[in-house]
Amino acid sequence: MTNYKIEIANRILQVETDKLAERASGCVLLKYGDTSLLVVSQLGEEREGVDFFPLTCQYEERYYAAGRIRGSRFMKREGRPSDRSVLIDRIIDRAIRPRFPEHFKREIQVVATCLSFDKENDPAVLGLLGSSLSLLISEIPWQGPVAAVRIGRHPPTAQQGGKFILNPNYQEREEGELDLLLSAVERPSLSGMVPGELLLNMIEGQGNEVKEDLICQAFEFAKPFLKKLIDFQKEISRKIGKEKIPLSSLSYDPDLKKEVEKFLKGKLEKVLYQKDAPKTEKEIKLLKENLLKETEEKYTPEQALDLFEENLEKILKENILKNDKRPDGRKLDEIREVKAKVGLLPRVHGSAFFSRGLTNVLSVATLGSPHDQQLLDEMELVGKKHFIHYYNFPPYSSGEVRPMRGPGRREIGHGVLAEKALVPLMPNFDDFPYTVLVVSEVISSNGSTSMASVSGASLALMDAGVPIKRPAAGISIGLMEGSDGNQKLLTDIQGAEDSHGGMDFKVAGTEMGITALQMDVKVDGINGKILKEVLDKAKKARLKILTEIGKVISQPRPQLSKWAPRIYVLQINPDKIGEVIGPGGKIINEIIESCGVTIDIEDSGKVFITAEKEEAAKKAIDWVRGITKEVKIGEVFQGKVKRILDFGAFVEILPGQEGLVHISQFLAQRINKVVDVVRVGDIIPVKVIGIDEMGRINLSAKAAGFKPR
The missing domain is CATH 3.30.230.70 (GHMP Kinase, N-terminal domain)
Structure with missing residues (x-):
């Protein structure tokens, strides 16, 4: 297996090219740190009758790459692509699509599969680099290479200014003030332009309200690394790249060109330059239909429509570049109403x-x-x-x-x-x-x-x-x-x-x-x-x-909508979380159902109570506070008799907290039966007289001044 290596951001980017997907048009295996991607490009057949370039880019996540099995109990195979996968698909597509020849209509599929993920190095950058390289070494006529890097930035501190980071890890991206994925190409040799100049051809980024100059500085910082990656890909292509398939020259019948130009003369510009956009769209569609009727006996509709679009683009460009004239009459820097x-x-x-x-x-x-x-x-x-x-x-x-x-x-x-x-x-x-x-x-x-x-x-x-x-x-x-x-x-x-x-x-x-x-x-x-x-x-x-x-509206309203739920937060001792939840969730479910609230508890002991009504929230808060309150010896409560046994009664002094009043602790004189002085449901005064090593509470009614009915 042929290996190529280059150092980027103090890490080795390794490319392997031999004996992988041997039947594919182009295939590379990229390794950066312990993140590995297999990227394959495949040339398909010509698509007849399509008015678009049939390119498909697919980024495939594999849970095994991160040493994980999918969490669903019923389905372990990867299913619908995650949003993250879709975003990487789009990043790859947006960077490589413009580099295909105009009017090229053969099907192309690019598949990037993440085989190993180290939780440090971004698969998106590797996927884009691999897509570029697999196309470059294939027979597919693609005008690459495209290079990509991610640029982060440490925010400035009191001790030092901000600092750009090349290919930051996930933590650096999370903590930084800027996260940019930049893709670039070298400008081809064209009249009036600087050949070999680095050009940005795709940007995807986010920032923490960063200034415009910082984006420009990030591009300047990235330039030498982008150039290094472009040269690296060119060198590999020179050594192992396949010969590109010949492109069939696209030529239009001169008579068709004249016929289209004659038909559109005066009509297209009139339709295009009006302020009513829906009317413009309808009239352009009608103009296309009429053009096809005019040319259908001699020429294919594809050629006629291609020439229609060429004429439209020519008029649009000339008027903007020469006369600063836009279709709806706005100035070049004017926004709509x-x-x-x-x-x-x-x-x-x-x-x-x-x-x-x-x-x-x-x-x-x-x-x-x-x-x-x-x-x-x-x-x-x-x-x-x-x-x-x-x-x-x-x-x-x-x-x-x-x-x-x-x-x-x-x-x-x-x-x-x-x-x-x-x-x-x-x-x-x-x-x-x-x-x-x-x-x-x-x-x-x-x-x-x-x-x-x-x-x-x-x-x-x-x-x-x-x-x-x-x-x-x-x-x-x-x-x-x-x-x-x-x-x-x-x-x-x-x-x-x-x-x-x-x-x-x-x-x-x-x-x-x-x-x-x-x-x-x-x-x-x-x-x-x-x-x-x-x-x-x-x-x-x-x-x-x-x-x-x-x-x-210049700032948020001072109050939440009256229809929005209210969230109340309280802190409890983390050791008491189990008591709030109860065996099998019995206690917390009882609170939720009785009060009509939602309760979320963090490991730190932070409790979130969400309710539509304030009374419901207050009831739930009191309940949780009652369960988690640290009862102290000497405190007096008005408790509710919950259970009566031969030797005493259990009295609820706080929601979820009960204590035992021994039969000897009701009155100063001896009583034969507990039911002689209290019934289940009675509210009686009790005083905490002891808490044993297991947290069990002993109560006294007589010490709190209890008098039987």
């Missing part, structure tokens, strides 16, 4: 409507008990999650009809992106022990719905009274790039600017800084200069949106 409302829905805990142009999002916040936390049982992550954001994109939001099934990759990805943007703003669980779920419903879509979800979710949280640090918002910046290197940035992209543009760069954050960012490109990538311009324009737009949000 922003509208916001809160408190729309009467019985939910928090609700908000956010609108930017024709992009409309309804966000709803729900508060629950600690018991409602999401349990994480994945290969990488095991634990609990108390803030969750879901994103739904029904077909009607884009004027379409299609089956409605579970959330797809896009919905999962957009939901997590908005969640990342809000996590740094959420209160600490110790201070606000609620599980918080926000659902963003996209009810109308026309560009950057994920960033609208950030704004909508932020508004809904404040409407619910969740004490977030401050409101957040997001915006998407697009790019138009000419063949001569001329580039123009577009703020708040929509419609054709998104589908025919060269970049979709989403930036979310607050007035203080960035909390989440994500970039995809269709061009080669962007350099550091464009990165800075993008972040500056995004900040300007974000602050404008935040100003509009502030006119509706």
Whole structure:
């Protein structure tokens, strides 16, 4: 087996290439620390009649990689991919897709399987590197390589400034103020551009309200390591890479080109440049249908539609690059009209409507008990999650009809992106022990719905009274790039600017800084200069949106919604937890059922009581306090007689705590039977006169002034 090694971040990255998946187009086994991934690329057949590139990227988690067996009692095989798997699928896809030749329509499948996981080194970075290398050494015509690193940053302290970390471990990522996954390529030799320049072609990251300059500095810090990984892959490809399959040249019949141009002349620009986006979409669709009718006798519909899109893109680019002219008439850095409302829905805990142009999002916040936390049982992550954001994109939001099934990759990805943007703003669980779920419903879509979800979710949280640090918002910046290197940035992209543009760069954050960012490109990538311009324009737009949000609600409501449950926290002696729970959960279940509350107990002795009504919570609190109260000798109680025996009576002095009144401790004079002086259910005064080594309580009625009925 042929091995190749390189040192990155004081760890050895090892690549093995021989005798693995021998029938696959390309295959590599990567090892970094004790994390290992097998990545395979496979070339399929030509797909006839498709208007998209059929690339499938799949990241496969295996529980055995972490030395675990899946937790379900009934199903041990890995089933539906976890959200984390889906996110890694998307990361790989977004980085490698732009490097395939235009008009290439053969099926490609890239499968990355995690075989070993050391809980230190990130499989996402390895999956992306392995995908690049497996494609590079295969016969698949792919214009790589792509390099990837993760950049973290220690926050500054009183003793020293902040410090960037290359490929941080999980703890460093959790504790740091920045977590960026950067993917880069080398610019090919093109007129008007610098060949060999490192370009970012994919970004996925989150930050703790970091400044824009910090993102640019992170890219500069990463450059030498990205270049090192690109050269490493090139060297391997030179030694063992297969010859690439020839690409069939795509040429259109000159007569068809003339016919399409003649048919579209004057029509396409008129349809494209109007402020009514739905009308534009309908008229473009009608124009396509009419074009196909005109050309169907002589030419294939695929060629006619390809030429239609080429003409549309040409008009769009020329008008933006030469005249700064956008389809809806906005300036290049102008955002669409922003509208916001809160408190729309009467019985939910928090609700908000956010609108930017024709992009409309309804966000709803729900508060629950600690018991409602999401349990994480994945290969990488095991634990609990108390803030969750879901994103739904029904077909009607884009004027379409299609089956409605579970959330797809896009919905999962957009939901997590908005969640990342809000996590740094959420209160600490110790201070606000609620599980918080926000659902963003996209009810109308026309560009950057994920960033609208950030704004909508932020508004809904404040409407619910969740004490977030401050409101957040997001915006998407697009790019138009000419063949001569001329580039123009577009703020708040929509419609054709998104589908025919060269970049979709989403930036979310607050007035203080960035909390989440994500970039995809269709061009080669962007350099550091464009990165800075993008972040500056995004900040300007974000602050404008935040100003509009502030006119509706500028800070969280001082009180929670009256429909939200109330959580009460008390601390008990950890040694008393067993007494609260009782044998087989008898006591705690009795409290829950009798009071109508939810109770969660931590090992530290912290008890969370969640109730819809204050009276129910108070009853449960008194009950728990009664069980856990440390009774002292000499204390006097009004107790309830629970059981009568020949030698005495058991009296409940506190909820869950009983003591024995011996028959001799009722009256000064002798009595023959306990039932002569008390009955079950009687309330009598008792005094604690002793507690033995087993914690059993001895009581005296006569010492407390008891008088029989």
